[in-house]
Amino acid sequence: MANIVIVGAQWGDEGKGKIIDLLSDKTDYVVRYQGGNNAGHTVCIGDEKFVLHLIPSGILRRGRKCVIGNGVALDPRALLEEITYLKRHKISVDGRLFISGSCHIIFPYHKIFDTVREGHSQRQRIGTTKRGIGPCYADKVNRCGIRVADLLDAKIFRKKLRSTLREMNSILSEIYHTKPVPFNSLYKEYCGYGRKIRKFVCDSSKVLNDAISNKKAILFEGAQGTLLDIDHGTYPFVTSSNSTAGGACCGTGVGPSRIDKVIGILKAYTTRVGEGPFPTEFPKGRMNTQLRSRGKEFGATTGRPRRVGWFDAIIARHSVVVNGIDEVVVTKLDVLDEEPKIKICTAYRYKGKLIKGFPMNMEIFAKATPVYETHPGWLSNTNKCRKVKDLPLNARRYLKRIEKLIGARIGFVSIGSKRNETIVVK
Numbered sequence: 570m571a572n573i574v575i576v577g578a579q580w581g582d583e584g585k586g587k588i589i590d591l592l593s594d595k596t597d598y599v600v601r602y603q604g605g606n607n608a609g610h611t612v613c614i615g616d617e618k619f620v621l622h623l624i625p626s627g628i629l630r631r632g633r634k635c636v637i638g639n640g641v642a643l644d645p646r647a648l649l650e651e652i653t654y655l656k657r658h659k660i661s662v663d664g665r666l667f668i669s670g671s672c673h674i675i676f677p678y679h680k681i682f683d684t685v686r687e688g689h690s691q692r693q694r695i696g697t698t699k700r701g702i703g704p705c706y707a708d709k710v711n712r713c714g715i716r717v718a719d720l721l722d723a724k725i726f727r728k729k730l731r732s733t734l735r736e737m738n739s740i741l742s743e744i745y746h747t748k749p750v751p752f753n754s755l756y757k758e759y760c761g762y763g764r765k766i767r768k769f770v771c772d773s774s775k776v777l778n779d780a781i782s783n784k785k786a787i788l789f790e791g792a793q794g795t796l797l798d799i800d801h802g803t804y805p806f807v808t809s810s811n812s813t814a815g816g817a818c819c820g821t822g823v824g825p826s827r828i829d830k831v832i833g834i835l836k837a838y839t840t841r842v843g844e845g846p847f848p849t850e851f852p853k854g855r856m857n858t859q860l861r862s863r864g865k866e867f868g869a870t871t872g873r874p875r876r877v878g879w880f881d882a883i884i885a886r887h888s889v890v891v892n893g894i895d896e897v898v899v900t901k902l903d904v905l906d907e908e909p910k911i912k913i914c915t916a917y918r919y920k921g922k923l924i925k926g927f928p929m930n931m932e933i934f935a936k937a938t939p940v941y942e943t944h945p946g947w948l949s950n951t952n953k954c955r956k957v958k959d960l961p962l963n964a965r966r967y968l969k970r971i972e973k974l975i976g977a978r979i980g981f982v983s984i985g986s987k988r989n990e991t992i993v994v995k
């Protein structure tokens with residue numbers, strides 16, 4: 570199989586975990602390239618449900634090797650908890666998990682910053698997962714971050730932690746009036762993590778490029794979604810990394826010429842968690858609660874209810890373009906089974922003007938109203954369909970219309986959370 574990037578094409582939670590699990594059947598390596606334990610990827614195998622936050626979903630397939638690339642913000646405590654969670658399910662990571670020495674580490678002060686900034690009256694609330702992701706990436710860009718390789722050298726780690734912590738503690742106490750984080754216990758705690766994760770640490774770029782040279786196939790597992798990308802998303806209501814396909818190169822050290830294909834994952838409708846504009850969001854009421862409960866739209870990481878709305882072809886087409894998506898997977902089509910009428914947003918209206926592209930100006934995006942076309946529903950159960958021709962005519966028409974509007978072909982349709990609840994489109 571080729572080297573493929575899987576990317577969320579909306580605001581996250583599109584069902585990437587399910588599709589990565591499915592495609593990892595035919596791959597050798599599964600690699601996370603950005604984000605951290607803000608992600609929540611659900612994989613259902615038989616009657617068992619797994620939720621992974623940091624370790625690539627490929628770990629659930631026997632024999633697959635999993636890499637946490639340099640672009641990931643790594644919380645070692647969360648990582649060790651996830652390893653324990655997998656062990657409880659009789660899944661071993663030994664010899665299968667590789668962690669880049671260049672990953673930046675999340676410290677407790679990052680989580681404190683994430684929490685106090687969200688609550689601060691002078692700052693824009695983003696609705697973050699409070700996992701310390703943004704502050705960790707801020708330190709990376711500010712060139713004062715501490716990386717996994719630093720953790721493995723006690724002397725270097727001590728020196729870096731001491732100087733960084735001094736600065737962080739003065740900002741925390743003087744600006745946010747919180748208690749300082751004590752050096753000794755933090756140093757000890759993290760040295761302990763270093764000892765535990767040392768055996769996984771590698772040069773992820775070398776591991777992956779050697780694998781490619783040896784004709785191994787790699788699946789790049791995106792976290793979050795395109796509209797949460799720091800550059801191409803709904804800034805500032807985004808995460809702090811490049812969740813788009815380009816991030817796969819920077820976040821692993823694999824060059825673009827070695828990547829063969831980009832697959833975008835799209836829900837048959839739209840959801841979003843956290844703050845920020847969402848033109849097709851349902852107003853509070855029946856549709857909102859109905860689709861949320863049918864789609865079980867509650868965050869896999871924080872448990873927050875997801876905001877729900879109609880399919881937005883403008884953001885989907887934007888995703889196709891900025892990721893260079895070759896093919897899409899439409900997930901959760903079954904959630905629409907009981908809807909008599911289904912809408913697709915094909916343009917926005919702003920101050921009387923029709924807008925057909927994704928606006929650069931987020932003020933416009935926030936105030937734009939969606940222009941819809943309405944499609945008849947199919948009012949029958951799609952969950953048992955296994956071929957395109959099994960799908961009701963109106964469902965096929967809905968999918969065809971999506972293909973046309975977004976400018977990419979549909980390769981798979983998902984009609985349930987389990988592996989076999991998938992239709993391969995020829």
Ligand code: GDP
Pocket residue numbers: 577581582583584585586587608609610611612613863864865868869900901902903904983984985986
């Ligand atoms: P991810 O973050 O993109 O991996 O997505 P999440 O795991 O956060 O959320 C997707 C949710 O939808 C999970 O609970 C999946 O089990 C579920 N899911 C995935 N595909 C389908 C589908 O086709 N139909 C239904 N009903 N549920 C699905």
Ligand code: IMO
Pocket residue numbers: 577580581582583607608609610695696697698699700701702703791792793794797806807808809841842843844869
């Ligand atoms: P997966 O990989 C949905 C959202 C948060 C918030 C914003 C910034 O499961 O699709 P952060 O903690 O990253 O600084 O929060 O991004 N967010 C997600 N929303 N799915 C995710 O991951 C998300 N990861 C972050 O809700 O709005």
Ligand code: MG
Pocket residue numbers: 581582583608609610611869
């Ligand atoms: Mg998720």
